[in-house]
Amino acid sequence: MFNIVLFGPPGAGKGTQSERLIEKYNLVHLSTGDMFRLHISQDTELGLKVKKIIADGLLVPDSITIDMLEEEAQKYPDAKGFIFDGFPRTVAQAEALDAYLESKGQKINSVLRLDVNQDVIKERIAERSKISGRADDDAEKLLKRIDEYFNKTIHVLPYYEAQGKVTTVNGIGAIDEVSERLYAAIDAVK
Numbered sequence: 148m149f150n151i152v153l154f155g156p157p158g159a160g161k162g163t164q165s166e167r168l169i170e171k172y173n174l175v176h177l178s179t180g181d182m183f184r185l186h187i188s189q190d191t192e193l194g195l196k197v198k199k200i201i202a203d204g205l206l207v208p209d210s211i212t213i214d215m216l217e218e219e220a221q222k223y224p225d226a227k228g229f230i231f232d233g234f235p236r237t238v239a240q241a242e243a244l245d246a247y248l249e250s251k252g253q254k255i256n257s258v259l260r261l262d263v264n265q266d267v268i269k270e271r272i273a274e275r276s277k278i279s280g281r282a283d284d285d286a287e288k289l290l291k292r293i294d295e296y297f298n299k300t301i302h303v304l305p306y307y308e309a310q311g312k313v314t315t316v317n318g319i320g321a322i323d324e325v326s327e328r329l330y331a332a333i334d335a336v337k
């Protein structure tokens with residue numbers, strides 16, 4: 148198995164690039180943001196619980212997020228590997244993910260950090276908000292998401308750096324260019 152964490156702030160391009168990576172490396176895409184949005188669109192119990200938290204641009208509590216992620220991952224016992232997109236977003240989530248993978252005799256092989264500056268993030272999400280229909284894409288909620296990123300999520304990086312797993316990839320440029328950089332980073336450790 149080859150398990151990748153795609154790491155970066157909102158608007159870094161994690162979702163877009165994940166689509167490319169799952170094709171090229173035959174991996175399963177696990178995006179907690181997509182899972183939450185599906186729950187919300189289907190009005191499930193979980194969806195109703197997290198709807199406002201997400202619309203406000205805040206992180207969903209760890210226990211809810213971790214349980215949902217593990218339940219989803221269980222559905223793919225034959226996967227060649229996973230791309231974790233938008234997860235882990237806290238150190239507690241990273242620890243839970245390591246424990247989960249270890250219980251399956253697996254691990255995270257590579258953490259790819261998409262590096263983009265705040266101006267680019269804001270531009271991209273302003274563009275996306277015109278078509279995404281996402282309540283959390285408006286300018287004020289985006290600032291909340293960026294706050295959450297710098298208060299909580301950024302600490303995930305030193306956690307994986309201590310394990311020697313982080314590769315930083317320049318996330319600015321054409322989608323294809325960024326993909327090529329990610330492929331090179333993966334092929335270097337695969």
Ligand code: ADP
Binds near residue numbers: 157181206236
């Ligand atoms: P983006 O990366 O563009 O912010 P995502 O689709 O990854 O968007 O996440 C959207 C929202 O879903 C987050 O702002 C947060 O409210 C919630 N969410 C997604 N993943 C997690 C997570 N791992 N932990 C807590 N909340 C999460």
